[in-house]
Amino acid sequence: MRFLKSLIAFIFVLTVLATAAGLGGWIWFNDQVSRPGPLMVPTEFTVDRGEGLASVAAKLEAEGIIKRRQLLQLKARIDETETAIKAGTYAIPAGVSIVSLLDQLVEGEVIQLRLTIPEGLTTAQILRRVEAADVLSGDMPEREIGEGVLLPDTYVFGTGTTREQFISRMETAQDRLLERLWEERQEGLPLQTPYEAVTLASVVEKETGIDGERGKVAGLFVGRLKKGMRLESDPTIIYGVSQGEPLYNRQGQRRTLYRSEIDRKTDWNTYQIDGLPKTPICNPGRDAIEAVLNPPDTDYVFFVADGKGGHLFAKTYEEHQRNVAKYREFERQEIARERGN
Structure with a gap:
């Protein structure tokens, strides 16, 4: 009986010691993975697509970001994140701990x-x-x-x-934007394909960069096409002359179009050809594409620059001529002001 009690006491002591050792080991492990690491300065680290945890841990150790790869691997195994590390390039802060580093790699906080x-x-x-x-x-x-x-x-x-x-x-x-917008387009448009929509949108984009004008210009051009009128857009002339590059005079200064260029027939000059240019004249944004595929109704047929970044719109040719006269007067005043300076 005395022997049995001694045996039980001995087993109890071993259990306590084992528990204490295990608890001590757990405390030590958590301290190691939570304390600041050896990295002295911020650095970048890349996880390649398809790269496994063992390879990542080995690279981290080799680059001096962590001391022991085994600790990172064990922490990932405990957290069940061994296969959750995401590819990409990371900005690693100085002194990063294993816990913080794993969080960063699992969350995919890439640059x-x-x-x-x-x-x-x-x-x-x-x-x-x-x-x-x-x-x-x-x-x-x-x-x-x-x-x-x-x-x-x-x-x-x-x-x-x-x-x-x-x-x-x-x-x-x-491609994805066009696929969606083409399905949602307004009925009765004089556009047969998504490519034609982009072509018209490119003309709208070059005519105005003002958000409030895109719809108005798009509606005007759609109306012209429906009426069989030419678009008569200056940017289409420029594309036919220089493929969209700015025009310069002999002194290297930006210039406007010459009359000979306006009269020259190219596959893009909408003063000389019917319908749309042969190709788009630029890469239009989504707002311009949306505008030509769902243009507002408008009675405007003509427009001219106002000299202040916007345009003057007209429903009749007579009104348009008055707007042109206003623009010419604005130009004369600007030239006089510049000469006066």
């Missing part, structure tokens, strides 16, 4: 880069911007990219995005 492509640029102008963007990597695509197939927008992407991927994303965004 976000931005590139804005404004509305109204030609494809050649967009490609030059993409080529010059140091936030992108890789070579430019060798394939031909048509006019009007890229959707202007502000794009957010991760480090390592290539120029080919960025351009493909713009093309896909344009």
Whole structure:
């Protein structure tokens, strides 16, 4: 009986010691994964697509971001996040703990880069911007990219995005937008295909960058097409002359159109051809595309610049001529003011 009591006491002591050891180990483990790590300065770290936890942990240890890869792997196993780490490039703060680091990798808090492509640029102008963007990597695509197939927008992407991927994303965004807007288009439009919608939208985009005018200009142009009238848009002349590049005189100054250019027949000059230009004359934004596919009803047939960034609209040719006279007078006053200075 005395032996049995001693045995029970001995087992009890072993259990207490084991529990204490286990508790001590657990406390030590939590302290190790929660304390600041060895990283002395902020750095970037990339998790490649398809890369496993063991490889990520080994790289983190090799780059001095953590001390022991085994601790990170054990913590991920305990949290059941071994397969939850997301690919991308991360901004790792100095002294990051294993706990914080794992949270960052699981949440996918990757570095976000931005590139804005404004509305109204030609494809050649967009490609030059993409080529010059140091936030992108890789070579430019060798394939031909048509006019009007890229959707202007502000794009957010991760480090390592290539120029080919960025351009493909713009093309896909344009395709998806057109697919949706074409299905929702107004009935009775003088447009047979989504491509024609983009072509007209590109003319609207080049005529006005004012949000409140896009619908009015789109409605006016749609009305002209329905009546069999020519669009008579100056930007279409410019595209036929220079493929949308600015025009300069011999002194290197920006200039307006010459009469010879207005009279020259090209596949884009809507003063000389019926209907739409041969191709879009730029890459229009979503607002311009929406405007031509759902234009407001309008009786306006003519418009001319007001010299202040907007336009003067008219329902008759006589009213239009008065607006043109107003613009010419504004121009004369501006020239006189400049000479006076």
